[in-house]
Amino acid sequence: MELKEKAFKSVSRKAHPEDTVIDIGGGVKFGGGNFTVIAGPCSVESEEQIVGIAKSVKKSGARALRGGAFKPRSSPYAFQGLKALGMDYLLEAKRETGLPIVTEILNIAHLSLFRDVDVIQVGARNMQNFELLKELGKTDKPILLKRGLANTLQELMMSAEYIMSEGNARVILCERGIRTFEGVTRNTLDLSCIPIIKEATHLPVIVDPSHSTGIARLVAPMSYASMAAGADGLIIEVHNDPENALCDGDQSILPAEFDFITQKLKMMAGLFDKKL
Amino acid sequence: MELKEKAFKSVSRKAHPEDTVIDIGGGVKFGGGNFTVIAGPCSVESEEQIVGIAKSVKKSGARALRGGAFKPRSSPYAFQGLKALGMDYLLEAKRETGLPIVTEILNIAHLSLFRDVDVIQVGARNMQNFELLKELGKTDKPILLKRGLANTLQELMMSAEYIMSEGNARVILCERGIRTFEGVTRNTLDLSCIPIIKEATHLPVIVDPSHSTGIARLVAPMSYASMAAGADGLIIEVHNDPENALCDGDQSILPAEFDFITQKLKMMAGLFDKKL
């Protein structure tokens, strides 16, 4: 089954044959031959935690810091994030390290809290929250749009189209696994989608090896495989103390392992024409 | 794999052994042995259309009118609904027929437009839009919560828990098909979820045979099968002119076929201890 490319007006590579390069500030770019790694904890837990991890991942080569202040959780009784306080801590980490900040929005009403955020993330569960997408399309912030667990590539690109149709052309796509019958991994990472997306659109596409697999020891091989498949970067969960993480500890790697991974990615980069 | 029932505080049948009966006004109830049929077009297209269909489906036994004023569409370039005007037409249909109105909300900012709506629908794509669920939990409106295309029953019930945890106990669940490899039907209707939900929770659960299959001629058999599986009702797309419908014409049935279906459901009802 072919993609219906005629449905993509702004997203299509036919409309824009060159790679879109998205500059998120601080000299950090996505697309155009860059391989850009975002790292950080699932959720911001304290100022000390986020600043400490930020310093560590920066040293290893991360170019942006992730961390959730607003957390979408299946249960209303689970930890929902530090919210505004978490945003303050993230911005403190940015001040101390210079790393641009990537964090998730759940509600357009929170937009004013994202003024100093560098990339606004739309999570998998909101990939077809079209009202949110349209509002984000009116901002001037780069948007990291994650593929929903049951969404086709066609739908992922149509959701990017929602953002672009409102005027915001800075969309970074992210593959993070789809739901299948296989239960050993949390989701099934669909790496063959990477060359398809790169062919069909001019937007950068990155991979989340942490949420897709849900298993820390798969992060390294899936990171290498993502570069080999043609991805433009990664978003990796790194935690200083995964066993006591407030969420998703099972999939978080330690700073030392993150360092090992980035060193190996640097060795691979030349072979895959990537700047890292 | 068993449901993790401990995670359900308010939703669990253990917390509330009796069926919850939800009175949506006009003497129309869901749960407690009622089999309640909602019918109407995918989207409101004109006053004449919606009033005409409302009169027709009422005559056949529908107890509530559905119709989309705000439409979530994969493409930003597809018809997005008549919005506020569509709401006016729906309310006109309510005035003329007395049928309670069921219509979908996409954005909590639109809530004021739903003042005279009887049941607010949360579509499959928003099943894990937790911010929306929390806000709806603060209203006093019955909520029709549709299962997401890739969501487990555990997650469906946790989303109901989000609404109930904010104080709104009037949640109607809806099975509308899940995404699988089988492409002949639009989705795969998961009828075996019905007895599982009825066992695990006290909330009513209905079935959408139109969106789940995407094929008009499957609506009749899947409606009968839904009652036989133990559902508390149906939500069916009926259109006076499916071939020219502005959306989802392929799955809409004509008023005459709807009449045939409700007659047969009435004949079945006694066998399944349902009031229709």
Added chain:
Amino acid sequence: MELKEKAFKSVSRKAHPEDTVIDIGGGVKFGGGNFTVIAGPCSVESEEQIVGIAKSVKKSGARALRGGAFKPRSSPYAFQGLKALGMDYLLEAKRETGLPIVTEILNIAHLSLFRDVDVIQVGARNMQNFELLKELGKTDKPILLKRGLANTLQELMMSAEYIMSEGNARVILCERGIRTFEGVTRNTLDLSCIPIIKEATHLPVIVDPSHSTGIARLVAPMSYASMAAGADGLIIEVHNDPENALCDGDQSILPAEFDFITQKLKMMAGLFDKKL
């Protein structure tokens, strides 16, 4: 996505507009308005067990006896069936009750053991074992062909075509659940496939509510839903002592529950134009 009906030469209803009625002996027929129930244990465990269950299910209205002598098990270390001895016990049950026998073949080399069997079952795992299908196509036995866990309806009908293309026109199709992300049920029973199959082919199609759900207390509602969806019959696991069954006890119902189900199916039959 439409079925590619041109690919079906013998299976297609276009080739043969009337329902095929398959007489398996003893006056028992599938198709043509009959609703035919096969019942029995997952596997034959002893002569006493199979004869006892046969007598009981016959009294309740079962028209054929199922029971596995050769069992396909995921593990080589699990019980593999009583094999030839199991066949002897099945035939003894047939002698004592007159019920035709339905049992699974795993290897064409065992065919001589199936001489007195009335229906040869091809299990889900062998649905695309084309070599087996071709050989069975050369026999004069009715074949019960179960849908594979990841097979499309198109493929199910093509597998029936393999049997028919060799000359054996007596194929009964069976839906028994497909693999999806939902893990509360063992598989997801795809009841919307029933009207599609009935439309596309002239062959009878039955449902297995036991293997599809894997949960005994879902067998009753899914049996009723199957008739309502238009199926031509059922194959149900019944065991006198499910807790000590050598396989699949979780999904086996007791004879008393089977009796309750068949009574209710008889009450439904008139409404659905079925003879039971």
Added chain:
Amino acid sequence: MELKEKAFKSVSRKAHPEDTVIDIGGGVKFGGGNFTVIAGPCSVESEEQIVGIAKSVKKSGARALRGGAFKPRSSPYAFQGLKALGMDYLLEAKRETGLPIVTEILNIAHLSLFRDVDVIQVGARNMQNFELLKELGKTDKPILLKRGLANTLQELMMSAEYIMSEGNARVILCERGIRTFEGVTRNTLDLSCIPIIKEATHLPVIVDPSHSTGIARLVAPMSYASMAAGADGLIIEVHNDPENALCDGDQSILPAEFDFITQKLKMMAGLFDKKL
């Protein structure tokens, strides 16, 4: 969900901590740090075709030749392979190039035709044809066991256990994509299974980037990603004239592209501690 490793007696890495190295003859080995590439057409079409492709892929670095003589096809009316004649042509290609032969068995009755074959392939559709697996377990041939389209990793390893439990310890596993809702690729290649399999078992595991994606231009990136994910090799479809191939032309690459891929894999090999 963890693998149930206790179920694996012979397959488990706990039973055999070292990698199993499988020597298929001609100095060609799988496992133990080797990265071994099998290449060739989907089906053997003529002596000239198979000998020509064999010479070409050997020059590019393929270590074994694939080619189907017996073809499992969804339709009984599709080309079923050249059968015994195809075997002759394969053996001629072996004589002329020295490349070991990998070809699929559909029926144990054909075993005598496989006397001079070096690796017997069990296709995805037969992964749970336990009778075939048991018979192959009694031979002394290396077995290439492909994962079924809806089979879990647990089941794949249990099927290897079937072969090993009969005495044949030379099993090579192969990931070739699973069935999901995403239809742009033929199947979804599950690369995160590779590190899981390598951890749980001592057997080599290779990847089929051709059948999994069904798209020729995805073969290169998925080949690189497979090595990066930790696979022990690849099986790639190469055809001299894909547009006129008797089967699966859409996924076959030309010899020149195969040469490009193997050159790049050689450049990657050092980074991933592989001998190629």
